[in-house]
Amino acid sequence: GNSVTQMEGPVTLSEEAFLTINCTYTATGYPSLFWYVQYPGEGLQLLLKATKADDKGSNKGFEATYRKETTSFHLEKGSVQVSDSAVYFCALSGRSGSARQLTFGSGTQLTVLP
């Protein structure tokens, strides 16, 4: 079945540092890939997505590229801010049938210090 492996946290960075959160996946066919962010006491918000190989998703300074050859979708940001502190989830959605639901990684807690 589908699975997502995400970098273990927690991750603590200083403001303006570079961020990378690794995500690799296992899936049959060509899944769609997502990064969601969850702030304390809230639901999940879509951060970015990519639906085919070599697509780059980007939003609010975050980027991730769909790499089929390495089955990866690593999240990057060049300069993090205190307001980026949250839990980040990598997820995939399969192409058909029962695979179509979102399968999530375990989440990475990010804390950015001023």
Added chain:
Amino acid sequence: KAGVTQTPRYLIKTRGQQVTLSCSPISGHRSVSWYQQTPGQGLQFLFEYFSETQRNKGNFPGRFSGRQFSNSRSEMNVSTLELGDSALYLCASSLAGASTDTQYFGPGTRLTVL
């Protein structure tokens, strides 16, 4: 456009009781999915409804059930509550539930079973 709404936001129940959670999707969205979030198991898919029909179901016991109404609103029910059912229950809606569709999440219902 209003986002996904979930009611109630918080619930406290005792073992053996049953509970019903409600979800109103974004206007025009026909697919509604439910997820359970716990610290130990992370985010797990419960089921998905589209046009009042359950299309997919995750690996949960039959005590977990749901339905969708003609206006796409959805409810999930948990009968004979157990302590382990304490979790954040998240509802997500999308246009048609395709793998490339973005699922938009509500704020969740926090269920505590005593």
